Amino acid sequence: MSRRIALSVAAGVVLLGGAGAFALAHAGEQPPVLADSTARYSAPEGDRDGSLTFVTDVTASSGIKSVKVLAWPQDSSFAEKGLTKKDMAAVEPAVCEPSGEDTARCTYTVAVTASDAASSPRGAWHVAVLATAGNGTTTLDTEAAGFTVG
Template sequence: MSKRVLVPTVIGVVALGAVAAGGYAMASSTTELAVENGSAHYAAPTAQRAGKLAYSAEVSDDSGVRSLKVIAWPKSSKLEPTAAELRYAGDAACSRTSDETSRCAYTLTVSKREAADLAAGTWYVSVLATAQDGDTEFVSRAATFEVTR
């Protein structure tokens, strides 16, 4: 083969490889399932109203968000919920904010009687996010809040 044919062919193969690699990198730059900007707040019940625990977060995945399961637990309990256990936890209400992201909010009403039984101190919120494509993301300590007497 002559050098005139070989050099352009090699340059063409290298250029084609670079374009293909770039296209593959763009196609595979998918958004991983993520739970971000999570926050929790506890308000004790009063004579006028029930108390509540509220948790909210942004959940995103390139396939969309199917659900967010939420559970709160006291630090003093030494519990460490697992992803498997969270499959049976409470559901957050998720509202789509874009094709990939949803804002999820979970609210639990707390009566005076229930509040009396809550351990005072630090509490954690664990979450299990599930994407439309079935991927899951477990966050054992997605947020922290305080229960005071």
């Protein structure tokens, strides 16, 4: 009888150990998390360029491989069909600096010239972000932040 109990206990330990290994492996595959995303737009004034600055905190236990950013007007084809990871493939990257154990603060800044502003649609705009972790998992937030072009 004691041998049967010992085998049951051993089987239970192996089963729990396997479940723990699965949980750890699964935890390592979590996609990046975005937090505290903000966008600040300033229009050009006189002969001075304006700018768009987007900042977000990205957390990924396997590290951050890349963060890509795209500003898009609310009244565009993206609003109708939705943005995809494929749409984000060729957009510009943000610059990321470590800001915690598994977190980086990522900043994207672009100058806005008077001609850029004149040809840009007026109204609400959104900032889309595609974050890729070191393990290859991704997070796409098509409306991470917003701003208005007046």
